[in-house]
Amino acid sequence: MVLVDTNIIVDIWDRDPNWAHWSVQQMTKLHLTHPLRINVVVYAELARFYSNPTELDRNIAALKLGVEYIPREAAYSAGKAFLRYRKQSGTKSGVLPDFFIGAHAESLGCSLLTRDKRRYATYFPTVRLITP
Numbered sequence: 103m104v105l106v107d108t109n110i111i112v113d114i115w116d117r118d119p120n121w122a123h124w125s126v127q128q129m130t131k132l133h134l135t136h137p138l139r140i141n142v143v144v145y146a147e148l149a150r151f152y153s154n155p156t157e158l159d160r161n162i163a164a165l166k167l168g169v170e171y172i173p174r175e176a177a178y179s180a181g182k183a184f185l186r187y188r189k190q191s192g193t194k195s196g197v198l199p200d201f202f203i204g205a206h207a208e209s210l211g212c213s214l215l216t217r218d219k220r221r222y223a224t225y226f227p228t229v230r231l232i233t234p
Contacts (some may be wrong), residue, residue: 104136104232105207106167107216108147108199111140114165115151121217124234128215129165132232136213139168143202172202176209183225204229 106129112118113125132138140148140162152158162169172180180201187194187201200218204226207214213230216222222231 103210103212104132104138105170105203105210105212105214106138106140106144107203107214107218108140108144109217110215111144111148111165111167113217115161121234125217128232132215133166137168138166138215139170141170141172141203141206143172143199143206145169147199170206170210172206173209176205177202178205179208180205186225201225 109121110125110129113121114129116122118125129138145158145162148162149155149158152161180197183201183205184192184197187198198221200221203216204214204222207222207229208226213232214222215232217234219231219233222229
């Protein structure tokens with residue numbers, strides 16, 4: 103299984119001139135050998151683009167993505183990663199979505215397709231990242 107980060111899907115949906123081609127290429131290649139999934143945090147981040155969940159679900163299905171729920175132990179790990187972030191002078195006051203996504207990939211033992219290498223590599227060094 104490969105967990106897909108929000109930025110990859112937004113690249114595709116927005117037809118980003120710099121990243122859409124790479125993101126489509128990666129998803130197409132990975133889909134041949136791995137199930138592709140998003141989690142409920144990515145789902146929530148994508149909700150801003152749609153007026154109802156049915157429309158969002160249809161577009162997620164068109165990308166051949168399944169949706170995974172985050173287990174409690176991954177949520178705990180996300181909170182601990184956020185604590186390390188704050189101790190290293192991080193300025194955000196709420197647990198960031200990337201911490202939930204990274205902790206979820208870590209708990210599943212799966213790869214993460216993303217363009218945001220820095221934060222994931224820093225706080226979830228055991229997660230195999232698929233990045234440009």
